[in-house]
Amino acid sequence: MKISQLPPEIKEKAIAYREKFNPTSTTDYLHSAFPWEKPDTEEGFDYWNEWYNKPYDLKHQLQQLSTQYPNDLEFGAQVRKLISEL
Known part of the structure; x- marks a missing residue:
């Protein structure tokens, strides 16, 4: 951070x-x-x-994705990508 x-x-x-x-x-x-x-x-x-450690926190990452990808489909794709990296 x-x-x-x-x-x-x-x-x-x-x-x-x-x-x-x-x-x-x-x-x-x-x-x-x-x-x-x-x-x-x-x-x-x-x-x-x-x-x-905040930027690495999952909740923070999801909030950032939500801001970056306001379209539900784009957001969903990015969340799936994030989950696959866990």
């Missing part, structure tokens, strides 16, 4: 932590923007790890 893909309120937190722990960094990749395990991150490792 990229920081730029996060919801606004989560994105703000991630950018603030990146600036705090890694002030010279401009990376958009959440996994390398700041150390999640630091006690200074109020949310902790599990919270950031959940956001990092």
Whole structure:
């Protein structure tokens, strides 16, 4: 997950932590923007790890497909393809 893909309120937190722990960094990749395990991150490792794994979550993938393929037939074909890859 990229920081730029996060919801606004989560994105703000991630950018603030990146600036705090890694002030010279401009990376958009959440996994390398700041150390999640630091006690200074109020949310902790599990919270950031959940956001990092969001794009790989099946529900998220289906929501993305639904947006990309508003036509029911196209959406169905993409869902079948996704299922076959599991």
